[in-house]
Amino acid sequence: MNLHEYQGKEILNSFDVRIQRGIVAHTAEEAVVAAKKLTEDTGTGWHVIKAQVHAGGRGKGGGVKLAKNLDEVKTIASQIIGMDLITPQTSAAGKRVHQVLICEDVYYPGESETSEFYVSVLLNRATGRNMVMYSTEGGMDIETVAEETPHLIFTEEIDPATGLLPFQARKIAFNLGLSGLAFKEMTKFVTALYTAYVQSDSSMFEINPVLKTSDNLIMAVDAKVTIDDNALFRRKKYAEMRDLREENAIEVEAGALGLNYVDLDGNVGCMVNGAGLAMATMDLIKMSGGEPANFLDVGGTADAERVEAGFRIILKDPNVKAILVNIFGGIVRCDRVAEGIIAAFKNMGDDMNVPLIVRLQGTNADIAKKMIDDSGLPVQSATAFKEAADKVEAVLA
Numbered sequence: 001m002n003l004h005e006y007q008g009k010e011i012l013n014s015f016d017v018r019i020q021r022g023i024v025a026h027t028a029e030e031a032v033v034a035a036k037k038l039t040e041d042t043g044t045g046w047h048v049i050k051a052q053v054h055a056g057g058r059g060k061g062g063g064v065k066l067a068k069n070l071d072e073v074k075t076i077a078s079q080i081i082g083m084d085l086i087t088p089q090t091s092a093a094g095k096r097v098h099q100v101l102i103c104e105d106v107y108y109p110g111e112s113e114t115s116e117f118y119v120s121v122l123l124n125r126a127t128g129r130n131m132v133m134y135s136t137e138g139g140m141d142i143e144t145v146a147e148e149t150p151h152l153i154f155t156e157e158i159d160p161a162t163g164l165l166p167f168q169a170r171k172i173a174f175n176l177g178l179s180g181l182a183f184k185e186m187t188k189f190v191t192a193l194y195t196a197y198v199q200s201d202s203s204m205f206e207i208n209p210v211l212k213t214s215d216n217l218i219m220a221v222d223a224k225v226t227i228d229d230n231a232l233f234r235r236k237k238y239a240e241m242r243d244l245r246e247e248n249a250i251e252v253e254a255g256a257l258g259l260n261y262v263d264l265d266g267n268v269g270c271m272v273n274g275a276g277l278a279m280a281t282m283d284l285i286k287m288s289g290g291e292p293a294n295f296l297d298v299g300g301t302a303d304a305e306r307v308e309a310g311f312r313i314i315l316k317d318p319n320v321k322a323i324l325v326n327i328f329g330g331i332v333r334c335d336r337v338a339e340g341i342i343a344a345f346k347n348m349g350d351d352m353n354v355p356l357i358v359r360l361q362g363t364n365a366d367i368a369k370k371m372i373d374d375s376g377l378p379v380q381s382a383t384a385f386k387e388a389a390d391k392v393e394a395v396l397a
């Protein structure tokens, strides 16, 4: 589950990770009140107005702006709230901004230059260990840094038994070129950050930029936090932070029905049981010239009700031009699945408005095929995997 910047910062702050302070506002008036409060609390004269949407690159899209007085706070906040923010990470339509974070300006001039770093904590799947990934090139797309100057990205792997050790924190601060107070601050920062990552059951922290202020404090200016979905049952406080407006509406609806659905860009809807078979089905659709419109794992039961729910979810995507059902009848017999498909089809009537190709394999596959063929419904059956994909291709042609 992804969080907004302000929520991520809230979590960091609760683990004593220094953050750029801010207050959320939903209207321009609230923004002015927030700015005044921040000036009282922090002494800041300038404020940064930051769009809160689940997408990076907000600065580039005009979603992060500096205000030098309260009038500017009001004007900028009213511009950003309600806008459809387009960034390199959103669709062409952008993302509607419902709220902004009013922040203290932390790039104030002082005894030394400010510098921006990149620090993330994530799982290295190859080793099964968490690692801190960091770079001197903060404030930039890390993908660009990885492509153009990969030698400027460092990683530090962490032994789960010991956690991040003091020598590792010092190594990170050293590699970032810090000394004196900033060095100490950075070791404190990454140590607290790693503790926060583990204890919040997060699967990713990306802090870009981490700022060294002109008075050598180290703080998180941005926060991209992803909490492991599998831990939400025991992290109720975080689960409540979910903002469904930021998520794909069809995926949210499918999730509520217990269907494992991921929306994709193609035109062939797929209904499959088992994640492995679903992946293989998507590959095969692609190999025969189509593009999968979704990933859908209906799981162990494929009765009429569930099949119908699956069809209806798939058909919410206007790009779907055909549906391929590919189900392996192991525990659930194919004839039961065929019964479910036929009943769902009949129940849906005109709502089922694209060609349907069904491949059932496993226990009683032959009986199931005969049931489909004899049903009188415009459903094509297939026995072999490739045959099914070819039939999909034929209806699309």
Ligand code: GDP
Pocket (backbone or CB within 6 Å): 020, 048, 050, 055, 056, 057, 058, 059, 060, 064, 066, 103, 104, 105, 106, 107, 139, 208, 209, 221, 222, 223
């Ligand atoms: P992103 O573009 O979505 O990654 O949003 P960020 O939170 O990273 O903000 C984008 C950029 O805004 C940062 O890289 C900073 O350069 C700038 N920025 C953020 N906070 C401040 C601030 O307090 N003062 C100034 N002058 N710039 C800031």
Ligand code: MN
Pocket (backbone or CB within 6 Å): 056, 057, 208, 209, 222
């Ligand atoms: Mn950022």
